[in-house]
Amino acid sequence: MKLALRHAFVLLVCAFALFPILFVVSAAINPLGTLASSDLVPNGASFDNVAKLFSSDIYPFGRWVFNSVFIALASSTASLLLSMFAAYAFSRMRFAGRRVGLLALLLIQMFPQFLAIVTIFMIFTRVSELYPAFGFNTTWGILLLYLGGALGVNTWLMKGFLDTIPKELDESATVDGATHAQVFWKIIMPLVTPILAVTALLAFIGTMSEFLMANIFLRDAESKTLAVGMYGMIAGDGRNANFGMFAAATLITAIPTVGVFLWLQKFIVSGLTAGAVKG
Amino acid sequence: MSLDVREAAEVTTPPRPRRELTTAFVVSRIAVLAVAAAILLYAVPPLVAAESWISLTLLLLAGAGIGYLYLTRRFVPAKYLVPGTVFLLAFQVFPVIYTVSTAFTNFGDGHRGDKAAAISAIETGSVRQAPGSPEYGLSAALKGDTLVFLLVDPKTKQVQEGSPDGLTAVQGARLGVTGKVLEAPGYTVLKAPQAAARADQIAELAVPTRGGLIKANGLSRAVEGRAALTYDAGCDCVKGDGDSWQADESQGYFVNAKGEHLAQGWQVNVGFANFIRVLTDPTLSAHFLGMFTWNMVFAVLSVLTTFALGMGVALALHHPKMRGTRFYRIALILPYAMPAFAMLLVWRDMFNRDFGLINQLFGLDVDWMGGMLSAKFAVILVNTWLGFPYMFLVTTGALQAIPRELTEAASIDGAPPWYAFRKVTLPLLLVALTPLLISSFAFNFNNYNAIALTTDGGPFPAESPTVGGTDLLISYTVRLAFGTGSAQFGLAATMSVFIFAIVATISAITFRRTRKQEDVYA
Numbered sequence A: 001m002k003l004a005l006r007h008a009f010v011l012l013v014c015a016f017a018l019f020p021i022l023f024v025v026s027a028a029i030n031p032l033g034t035l036a037s038s039d040l041v042p043n044g045a046s047f048d049n050v051a052k053l054f055s056s057d058i059y060p061f062g063r064w065v066f067n068s069v070f071i072a073l074a075s076s077t078a079s080l081l082l083s084m085f086a087a088y089a090f091s092r093m094r095f096a097g098r099r100v101g102l103l104a105l106l107l108i109q110m111f112p113q114f115l116a117i118v119t120i121f122m123i124f125t126r127v128s129e130l131y132p133a134f135g136f137n138t139t140w141g142i143l144l145l146y147l148g149g150a151l152g153v154n155t156w157l158m159k160g161f162l163d164t165i166p167k168e169l170d171e172s173a174t175v176d177g178a179t180h181a182q183v184f185w186k187i188i189m190p191l192v193t194p195i196l197a198v199t200a201l202l203a204f205i206g207t208m209s210e211f212l213m214a215n216i217f218l219r220d221a222e223s224k225t226l227a228v229g230m231y232g233m234i235a236g237d238g239r240n241a242n243f244g245m246f247a248a249a250t251l252i253t254a255i256p257t258v259g260v261f262l263w264l265q266k267f268i269v270s271g272l273t274a275g276a277v278k279g
Numbered sequence B: 001m002s003l004d005v006r007e008a009a010e011v012t013t014p015p016r017p018r019r020e021l022t023t024a025f026v027v028s029r030i031a032v033l034a035v036a037a038a039i040l041l042y043a044v045p046p047l048v049a050a051e052s053w054i055s056l057t058l059l060l061l062a063g064a065g066i067g068y069l070y071l072t073r074r075f076v077p078a079k080y081l082v083p084g085t086v087f088l089l090a091f092q093v094f095p096v097i098y099t100v101s102t103a104f105t106n107f108g109d110g111h112r113g114d115k116a117a118a119i120s121a122i123e124t125g126s127v128r129q130a131p132g133s134p135e136y137g138l139s140a141a142l143k144g145d146t147l148v149f150l151l152v153d154p155k156t157k158q159v160q161e162g163s164p165d166g167l168t169a170v171q172g173a174r175l176g177v178t179g180k181v182l183e184a185p186g187y188t189v190l191k192a193p194q195a196a197a198r199a200d201q202i203a204e205l206a207v208p209t210r211g212g213l214i215k216a217n218g219l220s221r222a223v224e225g226r227a228a229l230t231y232d233a234g235c236d237c238v239k240g241d242g243d244s245w246q247a248d249e250s251q252g253y254f255v256n257a258k259g260e261h262l263a264q265g266w267q268v269n270v271g272f273a274n275f276i277r278v279l280t281d282p283t284l285s286a287h288f289l290g291m292f293t294w295n296m297v298f299a300v301l302s303v304l305t306t307f308a309l310g311m312g313v314a315l316a317l318h319h320p321k322m323r324g325t326r327f328y329r330i331a332l333i334l335p336y337a338m339p340a341f342a343m344l345l346v347w348r349d350m351f352n353r354d355f356g357l358i359n360q361l362f363g364l365d366v367d368w369m370g371g372m373l374s375a376k377f378a379v380i381l382v383n384t385w386l387g388f389p390y391m392f393l394v395t396t397g398a399l400q401a402i403p404r405e406l407t408e409a410a411s412i413d414g415a416p417p418w419y420a421f422r423k424v425t426l427p428l429l430l431v432a433l434t435p436l437l438i439s440s441f442a443f444n445f446n447n448y449n450a451i452a453l454t455t456d457g458g459p460f461p462a463e464s465p466t467v468g469g470t471d472l473l474i475s476y477t478v479r480l481a482f483g484t485g486s487a488q489f490g491l492a493a494t495m496s497v498f499i500f501a502i503v504a505t506i507s508a509i510t511f512r513r514t515r516k517q518e519d520v521y522a
Helices: A003-028 A048-055 A061-092 A098-109 A113-130 A139-148 A150-163 A167-175 A180-209 A212-217 A226-233 A243-273 B005-012 B023-050 B053-071 B076-102 B115-125 B192-197 B199-204 B273-280 B282-317 B325-337 B340-350 B357-362 B372-401 B404-412 B417-445 B448-452 B473-482 B489-521
Strands: B127-129 B135-143 B146-152 B159-163 B166-169 B181-183 B206-208 B213-216 B221-227 B230-232 B237-240 B243-248 B253-255
Touching (some): A003 A243, A003 B282, A003 B325, A003 B340, A003 B372, A048 A243, A061 A098, A061 A139, A061 A180, A061 A226, A098 A150, A113 A139, A113 A212, A113 B473, A113 B489, A139 B076, A150 B076, A167 A180, A180 A226, A180 A243, A212 B448, A212 B473, A226 A243, A243 B340, B023 B053, B115 B127, B115 B230, B135 B181, B166 B206, B199 B213, B273 B282, B273 B489, B282 B325, B282 B372, B282 B417, B282 B473, B340 B372, B404 B417, B417 B489, B448 B473
Antiparallel strands (some): B127 B221, B146 B159, B213 B221, B230 B237
16 A cells, blocks of 8 residues: 555544544633534633633532542552452462352353443432442442442453463462462562553543443532533533533543553553453 | 362371461451451441341341451452452342342332332322311421421310321410410420421321321411222222222232222232333334344444454554654544543534534534434444544554564465455454454443433434434433333333343353354464
8 A cells, every 4th residue: 555545544534533622622712612602723712611610609520520530549449459359369279169250250241230220229229228328429339339340340351460470479489488468469469560550540441431320329419420520511501501611621531541541552552452441 | 280289289288387476467357357347337227227137137147257257367269259259249249130130020110119108108199188177277396306296276276286196285385376386395386487497397297187187288287188098908909089999919009990090009020021011012122123223233333333443544554664653643542542421422512403513514404413314323423433542552452463474475475465454464353353342342232321422312203202213222221210201110120131131142152153263263
């Protein structure tokens, strides 16, 4: 294929990839802040939308950012740790029920947690009555819920990573008198940290975008995550008027992930081929 | 099978002497005990108060088991498996089992509680003012912390306390000119604004009397009413208003001779009725098939378009003389790094008919989300935009792993580029990427966000206002349960079971085929 042809094709795809993002940027700095007045090329530049976003009485945007980041950080860290524990047992120890356990996890992995949303709703209706601190509209409740999906998603992946680490390493540590806990924390964890970071990033992004369960779970303005809150921002009457604010919020949400993405680009390819999915 | 060294070693060596107690050992045990105790202290009292003894027993057993597990030195694998498993059982396995059992009930609006709750709802709901009964002067008051009514009989000026337990006489109350109670010993009479703040509680309070109920009518009047409908345990029916409704345990409704039922019903086991309804109900089954077909088309097309476009650019960039790949790569990866939920909403608004960017840019006036085909095209296009960077990334990775000698050998042998791609590069790529393509398919099969945040299932044709043109099974299920109509949890759970079954079948088939394929190429 001619080189020029290749460039033309890639440029075309780049244009397809970038024009919605360009539209968001121009809508975010559009001083009028409505959908109708937004265009690809900004007709003026101002930070009105950002200022409006942070001073809004109706939309506690700062709170949403905090909720989202907290839930995503806590659930990705905790769920990776939980699945690392399980993967360590499955990869390094031999015990009765090991094969059955691995197969069961493979089966469970096929059923996404949100398919049971109807009964999750019913269960948490009861939990809300008994333990309001872990019920609807609470960060802790949705965190518990997200942790329920942890083992099914990541254990096989982690076991794959651990299987690539030579067993001799931890065997020699055991011979030197290390306990199983010391082997886990001092030998295994440091070795898998780079790949864990990438998986954690993917889990983080996935949780940030989780909408189905969060939308049913979080109804209070104060308890919402970015996905639920920003959805409400341009629902109904606000659809046209709040678009500038929404675009600004999108950019603010994107900044940290885009940054980390560009930074981790090299590792992400290998992490992705190991089996994480998005889009 | 490889022989495990430690497993073999354990059999032959004599038991090791007990290790001494290290600080880490003691500290970790104390920490475990403290956490377990804290959780139990928090979790037990509400269960006792609610008298749910089964849950309490389960909780205590689980607590004791976990406490024992982490105190003993034995069962090392279990120590690592239990934390995740607890969450897995509570929030994934149990909901799935519960879903399956709910699928066999009619649980939902109108069928929320048990029969006793339905009867009491029917009776209190039918209360009307009894002819000739007095209209009491009402003062809301607090007795301790509980809300009660102080009722003044209009004729005798006698004061009575009304509570959910019934009526009791009150002595020594002082009445105002309007006939309301100003003060009474042992009670705190609420002033008008205080009473208004508790309007909901006041409206709810019902004082049972011999023939009926006293309920508030506004904040200063109370009337005695009689239930127009009463339950007769003898015939297991509800009577009143010159009609009678017989309990029908198969439907969970009280039904009269004409086949009409009272609005309030109770939860019953309906067997396979929900499943039969999905498959044979003329309106529902037609939509179910259509929805299922579209669901498959959506998932397959999503995988194909993202893979084709992603692989296309990866191939175009995969050339030794290509310049600027770094820049291109960053530009192509950006859609993947943007928050997906927000970009879906942005796309929705770009397709807006009146103010949308797409219509403005191309000078069109297309109602994208209003037309059947255009809405389907739009969601696929949006999903392609979201998903192709991922495919681009993974194909780039896989391409770099294919030795260049293979393609060079093909071209030296005189194979045209397209033929070399089809016979050499593509098969090798597919070996590496098939598992990812399958998981991408499974993901898109239930891609709720891609639909809910763009079309929300629409457009909704006039003949089926509940099933939209772009509805996936999962988005339809969620609407059944949580949409604006009446909640049908039982039916929604049945739909979930169908999705479970479909996903399982597809996974089983693809799993087998990939194994065959690996045999061929490996």
